[in-house]
Amino acid sequence: MDTTQLARFMNLGKKIVGVGLNYRALLIERNLQAPPNPVIFLKPTSSYIAEGQSIEIPEGFVVNQETELGVVVGKTCRNITEEEARKSIGGYCLALDMTEVKHLATWRQQGMPWSLSKGFDTSCPVSRFVSCSELPDPENVNLWCKVNGKMCQTGNTSDMLFSVATVMSYVSKIMTLEPGDLILTGSPPGMIDVKAGDVIEAGLGDVLSMKFPIVDRK
């Protein structure tokens, strides 16, 4: 796959696979047991936005930012081992897994799906594409996020409960991963309520930073 352009995976990928509760620090903060397997959900590809666009908050939604390493799948993955998974990574991006939290709590209690909470338009802002050579050690990279210039979220991918390779292998035994699909690998703690008028700035190690303003959905 030629993944030198951001547009390639935003247009080519058929799905965005999210991993929930994947940072040990988050489990500790929320006093939660470690899940036995990766917690997987989907976001629609219609939720993608790139820099220059705004995050739009639907009416009545309370939204948090989750700053995450995104992994772009490079080749078809079906029933792959972790070793094969490492060779199937096409590249990376920094992503914000924007999440509605007020309704989500109720929906979770009622056993309802998370789809609207995770899948609203603009809920997947992504950075430019990062090649594998630009990020030689994805299992040890810092993530950070500032809201209105104030640091609220920091973490390192070494704190992941399930590594990128483990997640890819696990998912591939159930759902084929295809070139251009994106995996959102989970968020360290530090999510806060954001609102129209706020600006989110997030960074991936020394590699890049990105900025997204927030507006109300019109």
Ligand code: MG
């Ligand atoms: Mg997330």
